[in-house]
Amino acid sequence: MASRFYFKQEYQMYRLKFPSFAIIVFTMVMFATINISAADEGIWSRIDAGNLRKSAVERTQTPDRFAVFSLNKEILRQLLDKAPEEFTGGGDLILSLPMPDGTLARFAVEHSLVVEPGLLKKYPELGATYRGQGIDDPTATVRFDLLPSGFHAYILSSTGTTVVDPFSANMPDVYMSYFKSDARKTEDFTCEVDGNGFGSISEVKSAKREERFVPEAAPEVISGTQLRTYRLALAGNWEYCNVVGAGTTAGCLAAQVVTMNRVNGVYERDLAIHMNIVANNNLIVFATDNTTACGGVACTTNNDGYTNATGSTMLGENQTKLNAVIGTANYDIGHVFSTGGGGVANLQVPCTTSKARGVTGRGNPVGDPFSIDYVAHEMGHQWGGNHTFNGASGSCSGGNRSAANSYETGSGITIMAYAGICGNQDLAQNSIDTFHVRSLEEIVAYSQTGTGNNCAATTPTGNTPPTVTGPGNFTIPIQTPFALTASATDTNGDILTYDWQQYNTGGSTGTSAVPNSDGDGTARPIFRPYLPSTSGTRYFPSLNYILNNANIPPSTYDCGGRATPCLTGELMSSMNRTMTFQVVVRDNRANGGGINTATSQVSVSSLAGPFSVTAPNTAVSYTGGMSQTVTWNVANSNLSPVNAANVDILLSTDGGLTFPTVLAAATPNDGSQSVTIPNVGTATARIKVQATGNIFFDISDANFTITASSFTVSGRVFGQGGRGVRNARVTLTPVTGSPIVVFTNSFGQYSVANVPGGTYTITAAGRRFAYAPQITPIGSNLSNVDFTPTP
Template sequence: MIRVIQTLLLLACTISVFSQSTEITPWASSQEPAQQKRRVIVPNIYRTVKLDESDLRSFLANVPQEFSGTAQSEWPVLGLPKPDGSIGRFRVCESPIMQPGLAQRFPEIKTYLGKGIDDPTAYIRFDLTPKGFHAMVLTTEGSWFIDPYYFEHSDYYISYFTRDFTGNDEGFTCEFKPESTDFSGETTAFSPLTGETLRIYRLAQAATGEYTNFQGGTVNQALAAITTTINRVNTVYEREFSVRMMLIDNTTQVIFTNGSSDPYTGGSANKMNQNQGACDNNVGSANYDIGHVFDVSDGGIASLGSVCDNTRKARGYTGTSNPVGDPFDIDYVAHEMGHQFGGNHTFNSNMGSCEGNRNSGTAFEPGSGSTIMAYAGICGSDNVQLQSNDYFHGGSLSEMTSYIIAPAGASCATTSVTDNTAPVAEAGPSGMVIPIQTPFELTGSATDAEDTGLSYGWEEYDTGASTELGQPTGNAPQFRSYPLANVPVRVFPRLSNLLANTGNIAEIMPYYNRTLRFRLSVRDNHAGAGGVDWDNMQLTVSNAAGPFRVLSGNTPETWTAGSFQFVQWDPANTAASPVNAANVDIYLVNTDDFYNPILLVGGTPNDGYEMITVPEGISGNNYRIKVKGAGNVFFDLNNANITINDQGAPGVAVTATTPAMVVCGGENAVYDLNIAPLQGYQNTLSIEGDNLPSGLNFSTDPADFMLPAFPTLTLTGTENLPTGDYTLNFNITAAGFGQPFSVDLRVFDSTPENIQVQSPADNANGVPVDIAFAWDANTNATLYDIDIATDPDFTQIVASATDLTDPFFEPESNLADSTRYYWRVRGSNPYCGAGSYTPTNTFFTEIVRCDRFFATDTPKAFNAAPFIFSRVTIPDDLLIRDMNIVEIKGQGNPLGNLSFRLTGPDGANYNLVGAATCNGSSFDFNIDNEALPGPLPCPYNIGGTYRPLDSFAGYYGGSAKGEWRLFVFDQGAPGQLASWAIEVCYPKAPDGVREEIAANGGTFAVFPNPSTGEATFTADLPAGADLRLRITDLAGREVYGFNPGKLSSGEHRFQVSLANLPQGMYLYRWLDEQGGLWGSGKVVKQ
């Protein structure tokens, strides 16, 4: 039956007498203590303080009991040192978590709770034990702790934020398996009342001998540590579920001091099961409602929904090698007890420790997740963060609350009526459609009768397929959970990422059609028994619109308060169905006060353009423009901060609708000006030019004007200006007044003409088939068109491109060898049009010859060794255009035992054919990178040509010289390699060039190739020569030049740094004084 204690009975508890004005701060900032002692909690950042424990004990001796009838507003005030250097003030009372019999036996162990004064969302539980003072504060400002500096008791303490203690244990694994549980929890869309009833469960908290030994070896020391942990777990459970666990009178009967004789052996699952018997046998099944055991072995496991179930209620185990502090108390203990109270895992990952432990029905969080029932920090590459946050996901709230109030979880609880009522959450309307890849913000609301300081959590509430973090599909969750806030608004993606223009792998903006479900959870943070409510809403994402983007202000700008400015955005089809955002609202936001924007224009048409007036009376350097769909949740910000200066002295502020114009020479440039009065200035004004370029004239309409004014400024005579960019200065004038302003003008004086080609040169011979075409940039050109044909009339165009922005072009595929080509190029700009094509240029591509180089050491019989190999040596430095492995013949029985691998002169390995199920006994095949893809036939003995498993096309453009090896892995099969050859296709120079190179007789190389930085170029000369080295990119632009001067015969080596070159392929040439070519090749920068 349910044991009910009415409020009147609670009021009958002893009332402690105290002074209503009592307030104490028994702390002082301190330097790091010099003494070296054992430390077990060492955050990355913390504040060191010193406690006057005598003063604290005197103060705490007179605080009221929790249910004494003393109003919370009359509780005495305790000041505690916050990590940021300030003092946090709390109204506090004594709040025991021991049953009376245990408390009487250990009066030196006391627990307390409190409520923040300066921060109404702050909720604290703390204890004072023989191990010292310990506090945990839950707050929207960032939860924080106070713990002893040393493991042993002393006067020194540390204050630190949870986020600064990354004590996660990668070895910890929760072994809970959702598919093997005995309880089927239910999630509910409505929120059962919590906060109006406090449910108290009797806890049999056991400890292995090893845990007790870690804590000091005695029952008293273990009990003090257990009290600290359970007090902190209660901090969370009271706030989230209005649930408290009380250590039973017989707790010491299950605190074991000898690991050899305690009832726990084996792994975590064994110890969990053994704990049921240990608790039943030592304290009696009727004397507890939930049982758990602490240990020092890494792992955790619990039986789902086992509280109140006499056959399973003690099946809970938590162990870690350092069982103290926030990671143990919250990440592990609160997590495992969460299973006992009906909570499943909430992560969606299957990586690392997440693998096999995901529960599809509650996998609300991307990756490892970050809430208590997730796996923060132990899911490998899917980790969202390293430690759990100290709250439950909205999905866990409904799942666990459903269990707690149902007969299965409520039948054994003692209940008491509190003085609290639950808040009421409102998530807002569902059904809105938003564009893809566009930020949005959800705004809810809540009411609370007690108004004790609400905190809000917006979370995605979707489940779908398990995917890697950052790669959602279908209805998989895309947005992680973040700690609670003191406002009912959340921006997606996180505001800090949005302002910094950075991505977040745990918040992927939707880029495909889908629905998004969200839950707003509201907590009232009532001391002792928190009230919680939640409400759901849903959005639809449509790829028929988006991304919606603000186009103005994406680089820093400076505005003047009171001036006119223009805001541009890309509606991206959001005004049309299905988004139907016909209008937008435009705001000015201060990034330090984002949730209180200034509305500039409301309900203006969603046409991408609006003039706004900068509000008067503001200034600063951290403003942004926000354009939001009216009546919708999607929006965007400009990407850079805007500085707003105050108006200063009376005058004017000038902006141009289009401050920069581009024209073709002879056309007029027209600027629409917007002139606003500052500080009420008024006069008859006109515009004067200030040192304008010769031949440029202007006029305004009207010539004179009053404020505010929107005159037109027209520039004529642009045909007198050469191509270039101009900043044109003007003054707005009146009697005794002048205000300068400027506009920008770019002029193209004509169509682009007389473009000069670079590469290949006209009538060039032996041009590589992978040539990159290049020409000189033209000042009048913004775009280029190129045609390449096999006839001078360009009726047989083989490659072309239009609207190239750079003066070079590389065809998608190689040209044919031994072929004459014709090419031309022209420039254009969108203002004057296209110029004339260059005179037709012609060139002849290299002659490509294919030779086969056969192995001379075949046949080679397979033997007892696992493989054999055969060599082909290519003596000449041939530039590889194409390469095939041919006439691979032999016997092997069965073929399924054979695999073939090619090893190049550089030692790189390429798998050609892998072992497969095949019973043939002979092979005869060829390998070609360009062969059609598909499986290898069986048997492969008809001279067919197949694509290799690993492409060796990386050798193309390199040298074929050196030793090549074909390995045959035979797995003991009998047979032999009868023959094989390498077919190399390489350019054969035209006669003139070939004779020159043959006469010179030099050998040139570069290594390593590819190179990541330093490369060595070699020149082996038969006779002395005066040479120079030139390296160009594929557009023909020289990136390196070196003149070593007169070289003697023999080999020379030169080290060249390629470190500053972009990745890619480059051409090198050795030239003599007359420009004669001695050698050339390619080098790749990686």
Template sequence: MNPTNSPRQIQIIPVLLLLFASVVLLLLLLNGRQPGVTAAPEGAQSADSLWQDVDEALLRVAGERRIVPQAYRTVALNWDQLNSLLVNVPDSAAARTSEVILSLPLPDGGYGRFQLYETAVMHPDLAAKFPEIRTYAGLGLDDPTATARLDTTPHGFHAMILSANGRVFIDPLTTASTDLYQSYFASDFIPDLPADFAPDVVVEPEGAAEKPAEMSAVTSSGGTLRTYRLAVAATGEYTVYHGGTVPLGQAAIVTAINRVNGIYEREVAVTMQLIANNDSVVYTNGAADPYTNNNGFTMLDENQAVLDSVIGTANYDIGHVFSTGGGGVAWRGSVCGAGIKAQGVTGLTSPIGDPFYVDYVAHEMGHQFAANHTFNSVLGACGGGNRNASTAYEPGSASTIMGYAGICSADNLQSNSDDYFHAISFDEIIAFTTAGNGDNCDVPSATGNTPPTVEAGASYSIPLNTPFTLTGSATDPNGATLTYNWEQFDIGPAGLASTPSGDAPIFRSFPATNSPSRTFPKMSDIVNNTTTIGELLPTYARTMHFRLTVRDNQTPTGGVGLDSTTVTAVASTGPFLVTAPNTAVTWTGNTNQTVTWNVANTTAAPISCANVNIDLSTDGGYTYPYILVSNTPNDGSQSVLATNVSTSSARVRVSCANNIFFDISNANF
């Protein structure tokens, strides 16, 4: 029998617990709230001494919650411990030999360690004016695919982690506290768009765009880093949103650009540095500044006039203005161009967080570096002339930086953009920065990083409406841990993601993984007999092109390698289907059982699949460790010896022995 607490005990225990928790938290914050720098030996700090988990239910925090993820982890930061660590961080020249290791709290309760170096987001003269603003980057140690961007400013600490395991952000919990933070996955923060939200607008330059033939020759990047002088103005409304002073407005700009640089350096070997007098265009009074805050089109010309007058046309390479209205507007391919290079605008009512930095700032600057939209949908914001026919390589809303994720009605693939460029955007930006107008004002520097060498594999012919797996390979001379991204590379008529026609794309892009293979559609849909928007098997004859992009995720500059292959879906074939076992049958171990499948004309040319392999899964169809038979004739039936293993999650897979297509049984048995 469990003893029963008296009423007096029931009342006292929660009070004591609350008092104890409050004292612990107060001691934590008093111990580390001042941002003074103290000397300490180089090396790692204990995550337990730097970060402490906090029960938010016990807190009474002041300030506004501007970022409210659906799920997050609340932690307290010890500033003294952090500053004693950061005082020893080397600059980017010593990035790969840095001995400074910082642990960052992850949303799942663990920590990730990063090798730190300082980044030069600000010109040295600008940095000297704002010594309280510091920016850093990190290379993952526990997860070698991870890179991080961090800053310390009057707004507090900020971090962004880019990884094959997901994108993580660490931001202040409220506007009034620099001691309390939230660690969350980007996918868990879905902001509310304002009622008057409008999609971005691209202003096209006169003359022909970059020719696809010129772009197709590019197969890698990363050996050279291209640096551009960046001027970012702020409307008075933007600065007021971030605290109302020039230092606070400048700090918010630095956080944004440090994060955008983390993406651009990894993806296209481009970085941007804020000019020495950038603070001269950070305005604090919306009623007196030279901008029409809520009109993006008007601000294009206003920003050009302001930057040319205040900064000087010869003193910057790319200009932009941040506001709290007006949406996104940019002149495509304007970097380095006299009279147009300042024509980029990003304005949201809440200019903060991942959606602002990736979906808008990185997107609009992508236009300035000559990238077009990549979505093939015409629903919602994807309509109205926003689709670009020559680069509509992604189904639906698209999901990469130059897409419109979340604003294309029923064609939305997801709520927000992922933090990478589609292969066509890579082609456009690399062509512009290496052989176009973007090569006229950059400062190139050798990185010492050799990009991966990539092999996408042979071309294949497959039956209609049948799953398949593409597998490539890559080598990296620097020994980096590589990530792989397979993307369809076809354009066709505009239309819904669910009803493609002609050569329209039918497979969406997914973030890179550690595996050189991708199964079409994703294995979870095959196992569960479901369909994900943006993933459709070909139902009519067509040739599909696929691009394999491999990243080494190195810092300061990432190396990227690419290769292509084709898959032809053949008329009058398919679907290639397992027909038995296809229900919850019972197989007794070490007994003969019959597997049947629909050959579907796959033995005939050009598919020419003479033999198949039959394998067994015990985890519901995700992996197939048990070989039942190899290279048996593709005749539709085969007796196999059942593996003597106990499971209620068995599936059978029949796959062509010399091809990439397969099918699995529909139900566990």
């Protein structure tokens, strides 16, 4: 406990020693600000990006959409001085952070270091790192810092990942907030500091990883009760320090802190793993001014001990260097950052004698792609994670593919896949910041029950992982949409997210075909992963393709203006096979996330299908309240092995997004059913026919119109001898809804206006006579609906 507060004391001493760091200088631009809620404490002000003068130094990341803010660093720093230390139970500090839509989102934040006390004592400015939990969005977690190089934030959320970075190197008080998905992978921009530009993207992950046997993992992955902290010896060769730190040791260390703060954000949420940079890390960053690290002379490319262009060579160089300088007893995992040679790492090395065998090299080693696509990926190998892609083009070809772990279609898109570097097999330009369930199995097994647990410092998180229940196992027709729904509970009351992933490998060779279908008879993965969602239901294919593409997703899509489009990564099966799906449920705790998983199997039968709605299936118009016939192609789905004897027929009035109205429940699966259309006005109606007790369904291909109707019904109630009955009670009772009641006049006449269309049971009741009820469809004005006494 005392050491945590010592960290903060060192950081506060740094602020007193260097007060100029807190001064805000507006020299680059006259800001036109937009008022935001007072909840931001005056820290952030929205800027009209059109008023920004073009920076003399261009950004390395220019997203398609973004919001620009000015930052009052002094107010922010004063507020952060009040942040409680992690795991102390201190009161919450609420901080607002800028979002891509121009709004501010609130977080409860705490001080959380990524360096050891010894390094902080030498470089107190490295202590300004924090983590936070979302308030407006409880699924959001954030890792951010306030260093001499500026403010940097990385926000993980079910709504998408947000990045906040300096707008430009020469605009120190201007920041850009954007969704990670809006950032293009490009080499057209120079970096924000002097140094080399982007290297070849195809080289970044081109080196073959060394793999070894991984024990078979348990089918259920549970993690989150303890946070495991490891000591990280993180070298930076001369080329890296020259690019990110202008040749200074302090600048190089600060860049490493920014990267590891982001990496820790993902590892803490998904794996409950945290890594702290070791106390003597200044001795292994080979900046030009670091004469101590290079024998009393300035460090250069010739005396730093690393072969920058060859990652595989650097594996051994780093192991030797870290053992000699840091000492094998003084670190748990080692890595080196460079600007060349790609990425390469050994599997399962923390806590072993090979623990320093990890390299990440990129020409522009800053920002989100470097931190998540490359560093988190290479360290993932060290923690035991294999490659998870199934594609065989570009960098996915050759020895990079792991046949035993090829769970993702194409390039894959999770951290241990190869998004953006596999040519026509790319699912996207950059990865999403989650691990595939296979990676979770491997890394959790190694870090919690394997050798990786031998050197961990554990801290109880007070978190209980969620409990999850899957939907079970089903058999469905070929080429038919389906949906999987999981339910989960959390004893801590955390807001949960759900991440459904296919769990089938692609065989021995992979594929370079477009699309990645199973039409050739190979049971490969055909459904890509997505970011976690607060909904426990995932549609296969995505609902967008069901509603707008008649269940058939396009093979490719434009993923950012590049010459080769990306794979859509979703296809319905067209062969006999059994697909396995796992759902990962996260509680998204910032200080050590809890996860749990459940498995379901979906068997596809070519003896049935496609199951499809045939009417209404075009833009027809129906009158509300009237009877219509819904038809569908049964396609043997009522027979073995599918055995769907009954179906439910549902109505949507919002274009198929929701289906709250049941038109028929458990009606025979015979292809036709008469239903009463509710008397609601809409131009966006859809019909859904789903198998009762199963997961497959179809939705009509086009919106149709329902015209809400109202009519007038009139008549007369007679007594004996043909005379009208006064004050007789006439009741119109619809199939659904409330009855309408009127009384006759002195001549026995009644009239009811504004009667919604539909089928009604009309009854009359008098004091002296009985009358037979009439079942009458009302689709127009009706008169002479008369009643005479029953014999």
